[in-house]
Amino acid sequence: MSLLESLIQVSEKAANIARVCRQNEHLFKLLIQEKSEEEKNPRFVEDFKTLADVLIQETIKHDIGNKHEELREHIKGEESNVFKNTVGESVVVQVQEDEYSTASLLNTVLNGDTRAAELLAREVHRNVSVEDINLPSPFVPVDLELPLDDLGIWIDPIDSTAEYISGGQVPTTVRDIHASGLSCVTVLIGVYNRLTGEPVIGIVNQPFYSVHNARWCGRCVWGFSYNGVNHYSIPELPENPEVQKVIVLSSADSAVLKNHFTTAGYTLVEAAGAGYKCLCVALGSADAYLLSKGTTFRWDTCGPHALLLALGGGIVSYTQAQKGELDSISYAEDGNAVKEDIAEWCNWDGIVAYRNEEFLVELIEVLRDTV
Numbered sequence: 001m002s003l004l005e006s007l008i009q010v011s012e013k014a015a016n017i018a019r020v021c022r023q024n025e026h027l028f029k030l031l032i033q034e035k036s037e038e039e040k041n042p043r044f045v046e047d048f049k050t051l052a053d054v055l056i057q058e059t060i061k062h063d064i065g066n067k068h069e070e071l072r073e074h075i076k077g078e079e080s081n082v083f084k085n086t087v088g089e090s091v092v093v094q095v096q097e098d099e100y101s102t103a104s105l106l107n108t109v110l111n112g113d114t115r116a117a118e119l120l121a122r123e124v125h126r127n128v129s130v131e132d133i134n135l136p137s138p139f140v141p142v143d144l145e146l147p148l149d150d151l152g153i154w155i156d157p158i159d160s161t162a163e164y165i166s167g168g169q170v171p172t173t174v175r176d177i178h179a180s181g182l183s184c185v186t187v188l189i190g191v192y193n194r195l196t197g198e199p200v201i202g203i204v205n206q207p208f209y210s211v212h213n214a215r216w217c218g219r220c221v222w223g224f225s226y227n228g229v230n231h232y233s234i235p236e237l238p239e240n241p242e243v244q245k246v247i248v249l250s251s252a253d254s255a256v257l258k259n260h261f262t263t264a265g266y267t268l269v270e271a272a273g274a275g276y277k278c279l280c281v282a283l284g285s286a287d288a289y290l291l292s293k294g295t296t297f298r299w300d301t302c303g304p305h306a307l308l309l310a311l312g313g314g315i316v317s318y319t320q321a322q323k324g325e326l327d328s329i330s331y332a333e334d335g336n337a338v339k340e341d342i343a344e345w346c347n348w349d350g351i352v353a354y355r356n357e358e359f360l361v362e363l364i365e366v367l368r369d370t371v
């Protein structure tokens, strides 16, 4: 099976785990529970949402590492898989060879909640086929010439964790953009070239896209860009949208920036989730995503970046764009990087995500006046 197909497949497994934690009553109670003071001294588990995040990440690592051995040592994610309790014991959350063994390990971390452990292990070991996945177009295997030995993977198991916990749906009036809620939750997987720093494959899986028969259904989009060859699976762009020049941004971004672009005639829409905002740009629901602050990390941008590259767009540094320079976010690995320090993986200079180069050029002219 090709790397692309395995990635699409495991992103759906990840989405299944995310969905079951919200749709199964037993798991949902664990997900939303606030820890009481007494419970803050548990045998294990900082909280269930962290476990869900870690389990998704480990499932991706396990499945991809098993199918593509060259990559095994180069798969990184946002979360640490070591769970510690207050008396210094620790458990490493890792997917085991079979469902029974995974359930048994999860049982320890869940302090003996066998039911929860079994429900999660079932999803982790469930077989998923690409035919079962809601892709914009049926998956056709493509022959991709890739230097597998040079690649690395960044995973954000659940982007927009806050929306994942709070739930709901908050649409806006602009195109089909959601301001917050479950639509803004995404599973992000990005493959990059460790030597050149360029993103190569991006998968953005949106586990809570629509509701059918009172169940959430997701959708998955992907893009591939390497050596001038681009493939992607993205629906057609909306034709002549009513609102033009749409920029998505974080509600936490600067008021000065927001005023500047509003005055320049752009329509600004605040939406949650770095991955979701990039997805809006890829789908043409927004024309760009601006972020003036260092609040995203490589795991937030790598997958969406590859997707946008495949579409002829990209993600560049915000502060460089302010100076009129196009400086693509790089995923290259500096041998000296302290891996435990997440600051190493921050996109400190902010980002500009775009799909259309002409739009970017126009945007940069407006951005230059903000310096």
Ligand code: 2IP
Pocket (backbone or CB within 6 Å): 156, 158, 159, 160, 161, 162, 249, 250, 251, 252, 271, 272, 273, 274, 275, 295, 296, 297, 300
């Ligand atoms: C977050 C998440 C937030 C986003 C932030 C990311 O990742 O995507 O929603 O902030 O930049 O790091 P905002 O919504 O203001 O854009 P996570 O949920 O994985 O911590």
Ligand code: CA
Pocket (backbone or CB within 6 Å): 156, 158, 159, 160, 274, 299, 300
């Ligand atoms: Ca994130």
